[in-house]
Amino acid sequence: MIKQAIIPLAGLGTRLLPLTSVFAKELLPINGKPGIEYILDECIEAGIKEIIFIISKKKKMIKRYFYNDNFYKKIILKKKDPRIINEYKKILKYKKMIKFVYQNKPLGTGDAVLKTKKYIKDKFFLMLLPDDLIVKNNCAKSMIKVHKKYKSSVMASMNVNKKTVSRWGIYKLKKRIDKKNYIISDVVEKPSIKNAPSNKAVIGRYILPKKIFSKLLMQKPGKNSEIHITDSIQSLIKENYKFIAHNFSGKYLDCGSMNGYIKSSMEISKL
Numbered sequence: 001m002i003k004q005a006i007i008p009l010a011g012l013g014t015r016l017l018p019l020t021s022v023f024a025k026e027l028l029p030i031n032g033k034p035g036i037e038y039i040l041d042e043c044i045e046a047g048i049k050e051i052i053f054i055i056s057k058k059k060k061m062i063k064r065y066f067y068n069d070n071f072y073k074k075i076i077l078k079k080k081d082p083r084i085i086n087e088y089k090k091i092l093k094y095k096k097m098i099k100f101v102y103q104n105k106p107l108g109t110g111d112a113v114l115k116t117k118k119y120i121k122d123k124f125f126l127m128l129l130p131d132d133l134i135v136k137n138n139c140a141k142s143m144i145k146v147h148k149k150y151k152s153s154v155m156a157s158m159n160v161n162k163k164t165v166s167r168w169g170i171y172k173l174k175k176r177i178d179k180k181n182y183i184i185s186d187v188v189e190k191p192s193i194k195n196a197p198s199n200k201a202v203i204g205r206y207i208l209p210k211k212i213f214s215k216l217l218m219q220k221p222g223k224n225s226e227i228h229i230t231d232s233i234q235s236l237i238k239e240n241y242k243f244i245a246h247n248f249s250g251k252y253l254d255c256g257s258m259n260g261y262i263k264s265s266m267e268i269s270k271l
């Protein structure tokens with residue numbers, strides 16, 4: 001069973017400046033609700049019991065959002081507003097599940113994952129990238145089903161426009177195993193159009209094996225001098241670890257860029 005999830009939240013969010021000059025991008029409201037709550041709800045509905053937030057000193061605001069008990073208690077005493085009581089209950093429910101670890105230098109997603117090493121208990125865990133919202137269908141839940149069936153690692157996947165391959169992790173297919181799932185033979189972080197093995201991109205949902213930590217410990221910086229989870233995944237694939245690309249059925253919303261962020265509020269308001 002997959003019971004633990006990790007969420008890297010130490011990113012600077014430069015694509016959303018100026019909003020992120022004072023604000024954590026993951027707390028920005030998407031149709032009236034902080035982006036991170038959509039991700040938490042996806043995890044809870046998928047049966048996750050513990051969620052590890054990788055934050056930084058600069059992103060302490062995220063911790064404060066969940067640890068503002070005195071503030072809520074005072075307001076509730078004064079106002080007894082049922083809406084606020086409900087919101088506080090929701091925050092308490094989230095807070096119980098969340099653990100915080102720190103990544104103070106933005107050295108990449110691989111480095112963020114490594115910070116959770118001593119907290120991961122089971123053989124596999126889930127990682128969700130908070131810029132990637134997937135609505136209409138619970139992607140984490142579908143991926144956990146695939147993991148149970150094939151006992152392997154799984155990554156969310158989507159076809160992208162060939163012109164945009166250098167924005168993503170791109171993989172090469174080995175074999176189709178059923179309607180929505182494929183075995184991966186190679187994955188490369190942000191390749192040039194010329195070097196891209198396909199137009200199939202990794203989207204921010206991963207079921208990773210604990211074994212990844214031993215690769216991350218040795219991982220050299222790659223693209224843009226960052227430590228990429230993609231590069232360690234590629235090392236495991238080369239050692240015959242099975243990774244499945246899961247073509248999810250939900251709708252993908254890219255909340256990490258200004259255009260995508262604006263569009264996501266509009267899309268969610270239509271649901």
Ligand code: G1P
Binds near residue numbers: 190230
């Ligand atoms: C990260 C991953 C990349 C993946 C993308 C999905 O990139 O490194 O492989 O395709 O998320 O959103 P980032 O968005 O951090 O540049």
